[in-house]
Amino acid sequence: MTLxxxxxxxxxxxxxxxxxxxxxxxxxxxxxxxxxxxxMALVVEAFNKDHPEITVEVFRTGTxxxxxxxxxxxxxxxTPADVMLIADAVAMTQLKNDDRLLAYADAPxxxxxxxxxxxxxxxxxxKLITTGIVYNTTMVDHAPTSWADLTAPEAAxxxxxxxxxxxxxxxxxxxxxxxxxxxxxxxxxTLADNGAVAGQGNGTVIEAVARGEKAYGIIIEYMAMNAKAxxxxxxxxxxxxxxxxxxxxxxxxxxxxxxxxAKVFVDWQLSKAAQEQSVAQGYFxxxxxxxxxxxxxxxxxxxxxxxxxxVMLSEDQKTKQAFADLFGG
Amino acid sequence: MADTSLPAGxxxxxxxxxxxxxxxxxALLALYVLALxxxxxxxxxxxxxxxxxxxEPLGLIRDGLAARATGRALGNTVYAAAGSVxxxxxxxVALALAMGMLRLRGRVAMTFLILAPLLIPSQIMALAxxxxxxxxxxxxxxxGLAPGPGQTNxxxxxGGIIALMGIEHMPxxxxxxxxxxxxxxEDLVEAARxxxxxxxxxxxxxxxxxxxxAAASGAILAFAAAVGNFGVPALLGIPGRxxxxxxxxxxxxxGFGPAVIxxxxxxxxxxxxxxxxxxxxxAVLVRRAVPVDRGGRALQPLELGRWQLxxxxxxxxxxxxxxxxxxxxxxxxALVPAxxxxxxxxxxxxxxxxxxxxxxxxxxxxxxxSAGLSLAAAVISATVALGLGYMAAQRRHGLARRLLWxxxxxxxxxxxxxxxxxxxxxLPPLPGLGVSIYGTSxxxxxxxxxxxxxxxxxPATVAMAGTEPALDEAARxxxxxxxxxxxxxxxxxxxxxxVAGAVLVFLTAFNELTLSALLWSSGVETVGVMVFSLQYxxxxxxxxxxxxxxxxxxxxxxxxxxxLAGRLPPGTLPWRS
Numbered sequence: 001m002t003l004x005x006x007x008x009x010x011x012x013x014x015x016x017x018x019x020x021x022x023x024x025x026x027x028x029x030x031x032x033x034x035x036x037x038x039x040m041a042l043v044v045e046a047f048n049k050d051h052p053e054i055t056v057e058v059f060r061t062g063t064x065x066x067x068x069x070x071x072x073x074x075x076x077x078x079t080p081a082d083v084m085l086i087a088d089a090v091a092m093t094q095l096k097n098d099d100r101l102l103a104y105a106d107a108p109x110x111x112x113x114x115x116x117x118x119x120x121x122x123x124x125x126x127k128l129i130t131t132g133i134v135y136n137t138t139m140v141d142h143a144p145t146s147w148a149d150l151t152a153p154e155a156a157x158x159x160x161x162x163x164x165x166x167x168x169x170x171x172x173x174x175x176x177x178x179x180x181x182x183x184x185x186x187x188x189x190t191l192a193d194n195g196a197v198a199g200q201g202n203g204t205v206i207e208a209v210a211r212g213e214k215a216y217g218i219i220i221e222y223m224a225m226n227a228k229a230x231x232x233x234x235x236x237x238x239x240x241x242x243x244x245x246x247x248x249x250x251x252x253x254x255x256x257x258x259x260x261x262a263k264v265f266v267d268w269q270l271s272k273a274a275q276e277q278s279v280a281q282g283y284f285x286x287x288x289x290x291x292x293x294x295x296x297x298x299x300x301x302x303x304x305x306x307x308x309x310x311v312m313l314s315e316d317q318k319t320k321q322a323f324a325d326l327f328g329g
Numbered sequence: 330m331a332d333t334s335l336p337a338g339x340x341x342x343x344x345x346x347x348x349x350x351x352x353x354x355x356a357l358l359a360l361y362v363l364a365l366x367x368x369x370x371x372x373x374x375x376x377x378x379x380x381x382x383x384x385e386p387l388g389l390i391r392d393g394l395a396a397r398a399t400g401r402a403l404g405n406t407v408y409a410a411a412g413s414v415x416x417x418x419x420x421x422v423a424l425a426l427a428m429g430m431l432r433l434r435g436r437v438a439m440t441f442l443i444l445a446p447l448l449i450p451s452q453i454m455a456l457a458x459x460x461x462x463x464x465x466x467x468x469x470x471x472x473g474l475a476p477g478p479g480q481t482n483x484x485x486x487x488g489g490i491i492a493l494m495g496i497e498h499m500p501x502x503x504x505x506x507x508x509x510x511x512x513x514x515e516d517l518v519e520a521a522r523x524x525x526x527x528x529x530x531x532x533x534x535x536x537x538x539x540x541x542x543a544a545a546s547g548a549i550l551a552f553a554a555a556v557g558n559f560g561v562p563a564l565l566g567i568p569g570r571x572x573x574x575x576x577x578x579x580x581x582x583x584g585f586g587p588a589v590i591x592x593x594x595x596x597x598x599x600x601x602x603x604x605x606x607x608x609x610x611x612a613v614l615v616r617r618a619v620p621v622d623r624g625g626r627a628l629q630p631l632e633l634g635r636w637q638l639x640x641x642x643x644x645x646x647x648x649x650x651x652x653x654x655x656x657x658x659x660x661x662x663a664l665v666p667a668x669x670x671x672x673x674x675x676x677x678x679x680x681x682x683x684x685x686x687x688x689x690x691x692x693x694x695x696x697x698x699s700a701g702l703s704l705a706a707a708v709i710s711a712t713v714a715l716g717l718g719y720m721a722a723q724r725r726h727g728l729a730r731r732l733l734w735x736x737x738x739x740x741x742x743x744x745x746x747x748x749x750x751x752x753x754x755x756l757p758p759l760p761g762l763g764v765s766i767y768g769t770s771x772x773x774x775x776x777x778x779x780x781x782x783x784x785x786x787x788p789a790t791v792a793m794a795g796t797e798p799a800l801d802e803a804a805r806x807x808x809x810x811x812x813x814x815x816x817x818x819x820x821x822x823x824x825x826x827x828v829a830g831a832v833l834v835f836l837t838a839f840n841e842l843t844l845s846a847l848l849w850s851s852g853v854e855t856v857g858v859m860v861f862s863l864q865y866x867x868x869x870x871x872x873x874x875x876x877x878x879x880x881x882x883x884x885x886x887x888x889x890x891x892x893l894a895g896r897l898p899p900g901t902l903p904w905r906s
Contacts, residue, residue: 030851036866037859041689058691059851061862068586069850075587076756076765080851136669139478158479165584199568203867210668211465212478223867230667231676328570 025260026053032070033085034063034168035248036203039281046277047268054261062201063087063168067094074100074255082256083265085126087168088246090175090313092123095251102252102259108270111288116247125247126269128284128299131173133237134206134224139215146240147183150216156194160208161218163198163327164320169220169246170202175312175319176244176305188326198327210234220246222282225295229282242303247286350811351720355729358717362732365779366739369750374601376753377594393595402577403599409490409562409573410555410603416495417551420651421502422544424644428503429510430536432630433641441891441904442648444504446497448883449656450840451560452861453876457655458484458493459564460662460873467661467672468654485569493561496651498551505547509540515626528631542614549611553604557743559843564864574600575745579846582749590753597746608741656880663873681874685863692875695854702770702855703838706777707785707831713778714786715827719819722793723801736786739779744843751776751848768850776844781837785830792826793819832890836883 033040037060044056061069063086073079084101086092095101101122109117109124116125133144139158144150150159162170177183197214199205205217206224210232217224221243224236250269252262268274275287282293284302292298312319381388393399424443428436446454461468462475463482469475476483483489513536521531562573567580578593578600633640665671666678685692717736720729739747755775756767766772796819804814820827842857849858856879863872894905 032851036868037689037691037863038684038868038871041691044690045688057852059854060691060866062865065583068583071586071588072752072756073768073850076767077758078765080768136478165580197570200865201867203865204568206867207668207869208481211463211482212669213464213481215479227667227669230670232667232669234669 025051025264027258027261028055028057029082029256029258029261029265030057030059030080031083031085031265032059032066032081034066034087035060035085042281043274043277046273047265050268050273051264054264056265062166063091063171064164064166067091070095079253079255081253082258082262083250083252084123085248085250085269087129087248088172089118089123089125089249089309090171090316091168092118092249092251093309093313094316095253096120096122100254102254102256102262104252104263104266107263108267112270112286116249116286118249123249123251124266124270125249125286126274127248127278128245128286128302129169129220129222129248130238130243130245130284130302130304131169131218131220132224132239132243134209134217134219134234135237136209136212136215137233137235139212143235144216144237144239147177147187148241149239150196150218151187151190151194153194155216156191156196158215159191159196159217160199160205160214161191161196161327162202162205163200164323166200167202171316171319172246172307172312173218173244174323175315176307178319179307179311180241180305182241185322188323192326196327198323206232206234221284221296222293225293226282238297238302240303242305244307245302245304248283351724351726354716354811355720355726355732358713358720359728359732361713362717362735365775366747367735369754369779370738370742370747372754373594373597373746373750376591377598379591381591389591389595390598393592398572398577399596399599402572402574402596405487405566405571406556406573406575406600406603409487409494409571410552412487412491413494413498413555414548414552416492417499417502417555418544418548420495420499421547421551422506422540424499425503425506425510425540426532426536427640427644429507430532430628430631431640432632433637433644435641437905439644439648442652444500444904445652447500448836448887449880450842450857451494451497451558452564452842452857453560453659453840453880454497454655455484455493455561455564456860456864456869456872456876457659458489460869461655461658462489465662465669465671466658467665468658470671481569484565485571486565487569487571489565489569490561490571490573493565494555494558497558497561498554501550501554502544502547505543505550506540509543510536510628513539513628515628518628546611546614549607549614553607553741556600556603556607557745557843559743559745559846563842563846563861574603575743575843578745578749582752582847587752587756590749593749594753597743597749600743600746604741604743656877659873659880660877662870663877665870668869681870682878685871685874686878691854692859694852695856695859696879698770698853699839699841699856702774702777703835703841705774706781706838707835709778710782710785710834711789711827711831713782714789714830715815715820715823718786718789718793718823719815722790723796723798723819733786733790736782740781740783744780745847747776747780748844748847751844768853770853773845773848773853773855776848777834777838777841780844781834784833784837785827788826788830789823792823796822829890832886836886839883840879 040058040060044058047056066086070079070081084095096118103121105121107121107124133150135144144155150156164171164174177187178185199208202220202223205219206227208214209217210227221236224234228234228236250266252259252266256262272287272290275285275290279285279290279293284292284296284299377389378387379389380386381392428440433439459482460466462484464476464478464480466475517535518531521535526534557575559575562576563579566573566576574596578596581589581593661672663681664677666676666680670676717729717732720726721733751772755772756765758765800818801814804818840857841855842861845855845858846861849855860872860876863875
């Protein structure tokens with residue numbers, strides 16, 4: 001070790017000791033997330049390049065299960081979770097209404113559209129994830145272009161979709177579709193009558209379509225795009241009527257025993273570095289000035305189906321029940 | 330002057346000596362068995378018998394039984410378990426007869442393959458068969474036998490579940506029939522032969538009736554195991570829309586949380602009733618079995634003559650299909666870059682292995698957690714088995730002998746039921762301590778300890794009951810304390826069976842899924858849970874890689890043990906008996 005580097009280290013150590021904020025933002029945080037395991041491994045790796053002093057533990061499962069787990073832990077007295085990074089704002093709003101989220105007024109939100117930020121600064125969208133149509137290229141001759149195409153008997157008979165009983169994205173997607181006057185529950189009834197089935201999460205959808213067990217699937221775009229990039233015989237379509245979208249919000253739990261480190265993680269999630277990594281993982285960015293992944297339309301060109309989030313929240317249980325009645329639990 | 334009347338004489342004796350020490354030891358063991366196994370289970374059943382939301386007594390049971398989902402899951406469970414028993418019994422009896430009565434080459438290797446389902450956890454078996462039978466099968470695809478595009482994997486059905494659980498539990502029948510055959514005296518066969526009976530007649534009229542009780546008892550065990558199986562219905566039945574009791578409990582609990590624990594306790598009660606009825610039937614059967622004179626020369630293997638080659642080829646073919654091809658298919662999927670890509674020399678990649686095993690910190694931690702938890706479970710269980718076995722089998726302590734029975738409870742109830750009981754009892758903060766062990770590795774360890782103790786306790790008590798008590802008596806007379814006697818005399822004698830039992834605990838716990846799926850949490854992932862969740866997030870190639878690696882590890886351990894076979898007592902390794 002040269003004299004200069006040891007001096008620099010000594011200075012750094014000195015800063016660390018004298019600056020209380022720096023000293024606190026270390027240690028371990030636990031992130032509860034619905035983002036796939038392999039992606040989270042890369043996220044943690046990139047985060048640790050910038051913040052080696054913070055150890056991140058990841059607990060990954062579907063949003064709906066994650067919420068159940070969290071409720072159980074609250075009942076047990078406390079949860080190890082510090083940060084939630086889950087698919088949809090509906091679940092986040094539930095947590096917020098239960099007074100489980102920490103308000104983080106100083107979060108670095110410049111450049112992020114206001115629609116993606118909770119007005120009370122308890123949760124913040126990190127990316128844009130849209131739900132559209134995937135199909136198997138070896139099985140389908142005429143690519144579908146719209147949601148309506150899926151109701152055709154031969155398409156619906158070979159269609160699989162994620163279930164809101166597992167997936168947060170599916171909660172929003174079904175919630176959005178049933179609010180559209182041209183679709184409503186009628187749309188799902190037609191699909192069910194014509195033989196469409198529901199899997200569990202989006203993972204089961206890409207699984208069935210990539211293997212060629214089903215020709216069509218309703219799925220979040222990056223899973224289809226990533227499978228296609230790795231060589232699976234699939235193609236993704238942004239339907240003409242528009243897509244539903246989720247924002248994968250991040251939030252800090254009030255219960256957190258390390259809110260300072262959790263804030264560092266949230267800061268990083270909203271930073272350009274994290275946004276660029278999200279793009280590399282196949283997500284639409286939310287930060288102005290970051291380009292969308294190759295092969296994706298620009299964010300401005302996306303047609304997003306309108307949806308009332310408060311209705312979705314109040315109808316949440318009803319929606320899940322109605323879906324389960326049509327497609328099974 | 331009577332020495333014993335002097336208090337000073339007593340206090341000079343080492344701690345835990347005399348009857349007082351033994352009583353203390355048994356009291357501790359009783360506390361262990363009751364707190365870990367019995368208390369949580371009893372609490373769960375009490376919950377099931379409770380009132381419903383409307384406050385009606387026994388309301389939960391009435392509501393639960395009236396629900397359509399319950400009836401369907403119950404019917405499916407009985408149907409699939411009964412179907413799988415037919416498969417287990419046919420395969421198990423046929424293979425046991427072949428291995429036990431015929432002179433075959435490569436018998437140890439064959440027996441190892443027959444017993445492979447015992448070492449390979451059911452969720453990995455299910456994954457392997459999904460890969461083997463699916464439309465992108467790396468084995469059937471090139472042969473043109475894979476299901477065509479648009480066809481759902483045939484494994485996602487009641488038939489798939491029945492076939493797979495049948496294979497999975499076949500070793501239970503196989504081992505029972507093998508043991509009965511080994512005890513069958515040659516004299517009986519000889520007598521039949523002298524009386525002019527041909528081979529077929531001897532098999533049907535002499536051998537089969539004599540092994541039938543063993544086959545039935547093995548088949549009933551297989552039924553109980555099938556009722557409680559979680560891995561197969563979870564991976565085949567959930568996508569196949571074939572709900573069974575274990576998966577319904579899992580889905581309810583994951584979808585609605587501990588608030589519905591009363592409702593799922595009713596489902597658990599149904600599971601226990603099914604398994605309990607089966608085991609009761611088995612006890613009656615065992616009691617009523619006609620004793621055969623076990624003396625005399627053991628059965629001599631039959632020479633096959635010109636049938637040698639065809640029979641051996643047929644057996645190998647069957648074993649390849651049952652045990653080897655699915656594993657190759659799993660490996661094949663682990664080696665392709667993405668689903669739907671055929672496996673060719675150009676597409677072959679080790680990325681799935683490096684990504685899941687190397688660069689993913691969560692999976693690395695899962696390996697460490699599983700290794701640590703299984704090791705702790707193995708060591709602690711062996712220690713408890715030593716103490717309890719000593720008191721019950723050597724000292725024939727009344728309460729200790731009753732405890733032996735009670736330790737079986739958490740083992741014979743389906744794992745899902747035990748996990749549920751643990752959530753119920755250990756979710757609220759522990760009385761006195763104010764902290765909850767829910768969400769920590771402690772709850773997993775305790776559940777493993779409760780469930781897997783019989784795996785080591787069984788062989789240990791058998792070994793100890795067979796040892797000469799004179800040594801222990803002598804040591805007692807010269808004044809050796811209780812711990813010294815256990816440590817210096819009983820432990821060395823029982824060591825081989827304790828070690829073998831501990832290894833069995835380790836191997837079983839390492840890939841455990843049923844308990845872990847309900848009790849795991851952040852930081853305490855296990856290998857079984859990771860395989861399951863990788864599969865569910867659509868990363869089948871990663872799940873296949875992780876499964877292949879963990880099966881490889883378990884096989885490596887088993888083969889290492891096999892190398893030590895010469896130093897272990899006969900019967901320690903099931904495939905060598």
